[in-house]
Amino acid sequence: MEEGALSGSAPPRLGGSNPGSGSGALPERRGSRPWASPAAALIGLALLLAAARWIAADPRLQLPCLFHAIVGAPCPLCGGTRALAALAEGRLADAFGFHPLAAAAACAAALRGLWGCARALLGKPTGNLPLRARLKPFLTWRLFVALLLANWLFLLLRGS
Numbered sequence: 001m002e003e004g005a006l007s008g009s010a011p012p013r014l015g016g017s018n019p020g021s022g023s024g025a026l027p028e029r030r031g032s033r034p035w036a037s038p039a040a041a042l043i044g045l046a047l048l049l050a051a052a053r054w055i056a057a058d059p060r061l062q063l064p065c066l067f068h069a070i071v072g073a074p075c076p077l078c079g080g081t082r083a084l085a086a087l088a089e090g091r092l093a094d095a096f097g098f099h100p101l102a103a104a105a106a107c108a109a110a111l112r113g114l115w116g117c118a119r120a121l122l123g124k125p126t127g128n129l130p131l132r133a134r135l136k137p138f139l140t141w142r143l144f145v146a147l148l149l150a151n152w153l154f155l156l157l158r159g160s
């Protein structure tokens with residue numbers, strides 16, 4: 001009620017409650033930066049994809065898979081670097097072919113980061129994705145293990 005909403009005239013902007021309004025006042029410093037977390041996630045993901053691409057391009061940087069060397073079959077993580085490198089190059093189908101779980105996780109992280117940044121730019125809360133509230137009861141370590149095993153089965157059947 002301090003904003004003079006009942007007076008019928010434009011209220012004076014004293015408290016800086018509308019940052020970025022172009023009034024010429026200094027930007028408000030006391031508020032949080034809702035874009036920081038999703039932007040940091042996007043930057044982290046971009047760095048991860050760039051590193052994967054760099055590693056995939058240089059055989060000297062690639063560590064041999066010990067599990068694959070001993071057993072002769074891919075481990076649950078085999079293909080993850082290649083998947084992220086393919087994503088970095090925009091080869092979506094290749095990424096999901098190399099390691100579906102890594103590709104899906106990276107895509108989900110990218111969507112989450114973009115969602116958060118877009119919401120922050122629109123001045124809306126950057127909370128969880130709407131679907132996450134419904135999925136939360138199912139997002140357990142059992143689901144993660146099941147996805148990892150399903151992904152590993154895919155890798156074993158595909159061979160490498």
Ligand SMILES: [Zn+2]
Binds near residue numbers: 065067079
């Ligand atoms: Zn491996």
